[in-house]
Amino acid sequence: MRFVxxxxxxxxxxxxxxxxxxxxxxxxAKIITWSDFLGGRVQLSDIIQVNNIVRLESPGRDWPxxxxxxxxxxxxxxFENQWAWIPSTSVKDLAFEKGRLWPSRQWFLGLKAALMxxxxxxxxxxxxxxxxxxxxxxxxxxxxxxxxxxxxAKIPTPRTLDIPQNFDxxxxxxxxxxxxxAFIKLAHGSSAAGVVAYQTNGISxxxxxxxxxxxxxxxxxxxxxxxxRTLTSLQEIAELIDTLCRHRAHAEEWIPKDGFQGRSxxxxxxxxxxxxxxxxxxxxxxxxxxxxLLNDRVEGKLLRNxxxxxxxxxxxxxxxxxxxxxxxxxxxxxxxxxxxxxxxxAIIEVNAWGDLLPGTLHENQTTYEAQIDAAINNHVSS
Numbered sequence: 001m002r003f004v005x006x007x008x009x010x011x012x013x014x015x016x017x018x019x020x021x022x023x024x025x026x027x028x029a030k031i032i033t034w035s036d037f038l039g040g041r042v043q044l045s046d047i048i049q050v051n052n053i054v055r056l057e058s059p060g061r062d063w064p065x066x067x068x069x070x071x072x073x074x075x076x077x078x079f080e081n082q083w084a085w086i087p088s089t090s091v092k093d094l095a096f097e098k099g100r101l102w103p104s105r106q107w108f109l110g111l112k113a114a115l116m117x118x119x120x121x122x123x124x125x126x127x128x129x130x131x132x133x134x135x136x137x138x139x140x141x142x143x144x145x146x147x148x149x150x151x152x153a154k155i156p157t158p159r160t161l162d163i164p165q166n167f168d169x170x171x172x173x174x175x176x177x178x179x180x181x182a183f184i185k186l187a188h189g190s191s192a193a194g195v196v197a198y199q200t201n202g203i204s205x206x207x208x209x210x211x212x213x214x215x216x217x218x219x220x221x222x223x224x225x226x227x228x229r230t231l232t233s234l235q236e237i238a239e240l241i242d243t244l245c246r247h248r249a250h251a252e253e254w255i256p257k258d259g260f261q262g263r264s265x266x267x268x269x270x271x272x273x274x275x276x277x278x279x280x281x282x283x284x285x286x287x288x289x290x291x292x293l294l295n296d297r298v299e300g301k302l303l304r305n306x307x308x309x310x311x312x313x314x315x316x317x318x319x320x321x322x323x324x325x326x327x328x329x330x331x332x333x334x335x336x337x338x339x340x341x342x343x344x345x346a347i348i349e350v351n352a353w354g355d356l357l358p359g360t361l362h363e364n365q366t367t368y369e370a371q372i373d374a375a376i377n378n379h380v381s382s
Contacts, residue, residue: 001379003029003372004048004128006037006118007057008065013356014057020368034059038068038114044121048128053375056118056132058353059111060190063096070094070102073110077103084246101186101194101211101222105248108188112138129379131371132352133328140332140352143187143250149325155318156346161251163187167238170251171200181254183287186247190351193224194244197254197287198237207231208287213243222247226293228286254287255346257337260303264289266337266348267300269316270355270367271323273330273374276316277362278355279304299360307342315345322350330378331355331371 003021007014009031018028030052036042048054059065070091077085083105086094094102115134122130139145150157161182164170174182180201186194197208208230214221222243231237241249257264263283270278279300282289289295304312319334326332333354338345355367362370 001051004052005029005055006032008062017368034065045124048125050126052128054130069110073106076109077106083248099223104186104188131330136326136329137352159253167241184251187250192290205234207237269319269334276319278360
């Protein structure tokens with residue numbers, strides 16, 4: 001029994017998983033790189049052997065891989081011809097630009113095609129076990145589709161404002177819903193890239209974001225950074241949201257989060273084999289709580305002492321119910337917020353690869369060690 005990982009070998013995710021295998025007394029995983037897979041240099045069916053456990057890892061944070069996904073999604077994006085896209089012939093000449101947000105719909109369509117190919121090749125492979133289901137990863141990366149699935153399962157989520165076409169369309173949707181505060185997100189984004197927390201009373205306007213529009217003579221570009229900016233200019237806010245909407249955006253009601261230790265807070269809960277396990281509280285002085293923005297984190301048990309047992313149990317039950325919507329995926333990262341007084345909660349994100357929480361333990365195991373145990377037990381029982 002051996003693990004095979006499709007991933008980027010230098011990523012902290014793959015390195016963390018390899019370290020976890022070592023601590024569990026297991027041999028290192030066989031690594032298939034996304035670049036080799038996307039480039040057609042390897043076939044999963046040639047590598048996977050009987051009793052292998054296959055882990056599909058994130059292809060993110062690797063510029064050559066990002067270009068390959070943009071190339072793979074170019075034809076489908078051109079066929080849609082609804083969102084920003086770059087011709088395949090132009091993608092190969094793109095140079096890396098730190099913080100640049102390339103057409104995320106095109107990237108997603110490339111990922112979707114790649115995941116379909118993964119699934120096809122796995123069907124032709126020797127009998128094995130897979131920790132992440134390709135079709136379910138696709139749904140988790142499509143925020144409107146994912147939220148619709150959660151809503152159908154009667155899981156508490158923010159009220160959706162659908163897919164805005166531009167700023168004027170967004171404000172019309174907000175007015176129709178009697179909503180003055182909204183989160184606008186790239187429909188296929190992650191790590192707060194392309195997120196805007198926008199509020200208005202009809203006269204004044206305020207938006208908090210890490211994204212910025214940069215115009216040149218030839219194009220309008222979108223960049224993302226760790227710097228959190230507050231915009232009050234209606235023209236600047238409208239221009240930013242117009243640009244985001246060209247990439248396909250998802251808008252939802254902004255539910256105020258309760259505070260903890262004097263800051264706004266929410267939780268990342270890692271659900272493994274149906275159990276809510278590792279929990280991290282993310283603390284921020286602004287609406288964006290993502291940890292890579294240098295926000296603080298504390299262990300979930302500290303917050304739990306301030307929440308009634310009934311409210312905490314209900315929230316964890318919702319997290320577990322989320323992953324029941326993705327029954328063929330061993331693990332997922334679920335983000336949830338508590339409203340004022342910690343009386344109610346809502347699920348705000350589902351992350352196929354939301355398990356990168358170094359240093360966080362549950363029952364003396366890291367997220368990766370817990371998944372290794374669960375995967376082996378699943379494989380043995382099957």
